[in-house]
Structures are given as structure tokens and as C-alpha cells.
Amino acid sequence: MENTNLQDYSHKRFNILTGEWVLVSPHRAKRPWQGQNEEISTEKRPEHDESCYLCARNTRISGDVNPDYKDVFVFTNDFAALQKDSPTFNVNDGLFQAKSETGICKVICFSPDHSKSLAEMEVEDIAKVVKAWQEEYTELGNNDMINYVQIFENKGAVMGCSNPHPHGQIWSQSTLPNEVDKKDKHQKAYFDKNNSSLLGDYLQQELKAKERIIFENEDFVVLIPFWAVWPFESMIAPKKVKKNILELSDVEAKNYAEAISVITKAYDKLFNTSFPYSSGIHQAPTNGEANEHWHFHMSFYPPLLRSATVKKFMVGYEMFGSPQRDITAEIAAKRLKDLV
């Protein structure tokens, strides 16, 4: 990068999708750490665990028995944060403002094998997960009540995951959540002005700059966004503009699965541990509009900073001010690229 200032001095970078800033303090990585260390689970998990409510053939707390599934298994969350038949109401009482919110929450088991994570699965098995996401996006999106479908995964105890069985979640709802709303507005404003995709144009610029690219295949690129918040935050996006995952051909879906495989494997190698993260797909709302301004992308937000046990805490200043990071996006990209 021509501007070495970005590697040496405090600065803030602009997130073009959310309109928010991240504070970058490159010199700060040197400070000593006497704070909390995370525990690493080195326990080898069995392929089937009798006490796991996500394993095949086991009984869940609801009394339902899981089928003897062979690849992916999707069911409605037994403790859903959003419910489909709650009443509609509005609180419009001066400065107290509230609205009912309905939705459907699902759990998606990535594999019957209790011991595996996405990083350890074959690309063709990850492709089956992508296919299930497509089916859910279609089915939920076709529901009149649902205007947005959030697909995500919490991996690892440090990310609040309450069960190590490989699984993700899908929360779908009637309105756009905050983060999606921000990205919707910024992509729309750019599209209306330039008749071109904001993220699509950004990716072209990244592919030329090459500095933050971790991996690419014919259809997908994996990179550290210029404005990344988490130490090793990354983004997977299709090179051609696609508003949602339904626009992927079978070959493209396979290349998407490969990109997921590559980045999760690189993560595991980085600190020689099963790398915790939350990941999520941001894509076009299912609100019946054209949404031509949308370019779908998947992000990984992993908390580890220096080792398998020292994470970045987004606390005090980050909660009250802005997110803050110590290593630059360029350094993080270089480290991950070397592991691909």
C-alpha cells in the first residue's frame, strides 16, 4: 500500500455498507496482556453423542425425535426468539415506542457427524448446506409475513454457542433488523446515484489492489474488508453481482462452498485451534421489491486476537464510542493468505 501511514498511525476507516467508522490503532498490538484467557476445548468429540439434542435419532427437549438424517437437517427452534402467531400491536406512547414483531426461527444441522465443523467437512457436504440455505430462503421468503431471512452460525463456546454439534440458525422476520437496514440504505443510495452495485464496485477495486485478498476462485473472492472490525474478520462475496443466494448456479454454489471451506480451514490453522466465530449472510430482503441494489455477502466475525486463548474484547470504548482494532486489515489478510 502506498500509504504507509495506515500501518503506522491511528486512523479511522469508513464502512461503505453501514456508514460507520472503525478506529484502527496499529501501534497498540504491542501492549502486554494480563487479562482473561479463554479456555480451549481439546476434548475429542464422538461422531454421535447420546446427550446431544442435535444428533440423529435423539429426542429433543420438545419431545420431538430427530430423524435418522444423513446430511443436513432443518427444524423449527424449540426456543424461538420470534414466533409466527403472536398478536400484532403497537405502542406509541410519547417517547415509549414499540412494535410487535413476528417471525420464524430455525436450526440447521450441517452434518449428522457430531465431531465435525465446516472446516472439517468435504466441499461437497458444505454444498449441501448451501443448498439447504437456498431452500429455506425460498420457503421463508415466500411466506407473506417474512420480509427478511437472516442465516447465521455461532461457533465455539466463546461465541455463546450452546452445543458443539455443527449447526447454524435462521431467524426470519417481518421487518429489517438494524444492520440490514443500514446496508440496504447505503447500497440503495449508491445504486440510485451510479446505477451500479456498491459492493460489486468495491470488489473490483479490491481485486485490483490485491492487498486484502485471501483467496479467489472463478466465482468467489474471500477478503478482509478495508473497514474490518474484528481482528481476522473476513468476507466471502460473489464476483458477479447477485442479490441473494438463489441466483447461484450449481457450479457457483459449489465454488461458494469451496470458499467457505478455504477460509474456515485457514482460521483453524491460524492459532492451531477450532477457531470460534459468528458468521452470517447479508442478502436482499424478501419484501417483494426488486432489490437490484443488493449484493449478497457472507461475513465471519471471529474474536481471537493473539492466540487460541486471547481474544479481542469489544467493551468500554467500543460500546460507547466506535469499534477499535489493533492489527490492520492488511496484516490480517497477509497472515491468513499464507495459510491457504
Place this chain on the structure above:
Amino acid sequence: MENTNLQDYSHKRFNILTGEWVLVSPHRAKRPWQGQNEEISTEKRPEHDESCYLCARNTRISGDVNPDYKDVFVFTNDFAALQKDSPTFNVNDGLFQAKSETGICKVICFSPDHSKSLAEMEVEDIAKVVKAWQEEYTELGNNDMINYVQIFENKGAVMGCSNPHPHGQIWSQSTLPNEVDKKDKHQKAYFDKNNSSLLGDYLQQELKAKERIIFENEDFVVLIPFWAVWPFESMIAPKKVKKNILELSDVEAKNYAEAISVITKAYDKLFNTSFPYSSGIHQAPTNGEANEHWHFHMSFYPPLLRSATVKKFMVGYEMFGSPQRDITAEIAAKRLKDLV
């Protein structure tokens, strides 16, 4: 509350200060927890610890020796995220947007007693901390380079605090961080429209509703905001509109200290543990403008949810969608009020 729907069904509430929403799922508190448990430190700390770089008379990593301080001690952070003499630069390269950011970061030891927290300090000693905040806000605010002063505390290992010695931090900088910018805009819009303070009017409505008030004295109120995100998030605010902490008389400052004492003591009682949190004061920028639209307030963001060891994780859905909470603000307020 007339509207019992808010206690029974999923809904979202609007944060009037930031313009963002929180998803509330009251029925969800019942789900089982098999996830990560936090460690509680039950170790009794000495009043002076030779190895603590914040204790009086000890040598810090910079080589500086702490004075033999008797109440509050403030110094410039040895690993400051913001520095005052870094160069000014601008990256304006297509969709890569960055700007240099300068500032001053300080550490403020609340007491020489290594074993104490704010909850365990006398009100008159907390009043000395308030006085030090006022002095720092004045001094930093008078610096031409500084346009915003963020005062905060990270308490507890689970909040990324790297040293148990009672202390907070002050990060001051040339531009407004994201969260402050949002609150600035929303307070300004309301003030311009109504010629009245947004938060001031909100507090009047809360004082009438009484449902979310934990404590009040003559000058201050402690409450759970209608839109609280963290399970036991609370806010301390002056009843009269004050744009910053400099507008407090000595008596008011003492009543502020009492409010801090009351809420931190209630927190410690809640789960019978030294309650972790990040707290921060949002107040008028020091940018030379009138800032009449500002009403200062201090917020506490504590992560614990069900016990001393089970916290709320703001992960997957929360990172990609919106913050989500399981217990309502009204229930949280009632539980804390009972402990005052």
C-alpha cells in the same frame, strides 16, 4: 403497564437516542443453558499488590513510578490507542476511505486501595472520582485538538479488564465516535423541532410511569431505559437538563456519586458477585458549539443474565441483525429496585 403484550410477546423497542431497535423476546428466558460458564474470581485481593502497575509507588512498564497517591490518580495511558502527535492524512481512494485520528488516552485510578470497587467505596470517595472526571473533561476539552471526551470503565475480566485495580479510562479525540454521533443527531433533531431536550422529556415520562425507575434522589434518577439492550442495563441521568458534568454543583455532584454507589451496590447484590460491566458517560462534545440539545447520562452495560456465571452473548443474530434480549426492562427494573 397497561400493555401486557410487552411482557408476553416478541416485539421491538425504539432507542430514541440512537434511532436503533432492540428485539425483545420475553418468553425465551426459559430455554436451557448448556453453553459457556464464566469463571468467578473469589480471590480476596490485598489492599496493595506489588505486581499491580496501578498501585501507588509501583513502577509501570514505561518505567514511570506511580506517586504515593491517596485518592484519585490520573496518568496518560502507556499503550494509548490514540496519540496526540501523529501526522494528519486522508485516504480518499475510490471506495477506500480513511482519515487520521489524533487524541489523548488516560487511565484514572479510582482509589489507591487495590481491593475495592466503586460499589465498595464511600460516596464521598466516589465524589472525588466525579471531580477528577470534571477536571479531565475541562482540561482535555480545552485542548483545540480534542472535540470529544469519552469517560468509561471496564470492570471484571469478562469485560476485558486487564487489571482488577479499581480504574477507568478516558479516550479523547478529534472527531465524534459512531455512538456519540448518533446520539448527537437524534438529540439535535428533537431539540430543533420541539425546543426541548429529548432525554429530559423522556425522563419526565419515566418519572410519571414509575415502572422502570430503580432509584432517585433530589437531582438524579437511575432507571432501566425502555430500549435497554443488556439484561440489566441501566442509566443514571440528572433530572434537570445538563449538557455535561461541568454543570453540576457540588451538591449535585455528590448526589451523582450517590446514584453510582446505589446502582453498583445493587448490581453486586443481584447475583452475589462483584458484578462486571462497562460503563460510560455520554455528554456534549467539546467542539466549541453550544450543544444545548445535549443531556448528559451515564450508562451501565453489564453482561450477566441468569447468574454470576451465565452471561448474555451478543453474537450471531445480534451482530448481523439487531440486539436481542430475553427479560424485559420492566422485570429487570423490578429486580434491581428490590435490592436498593
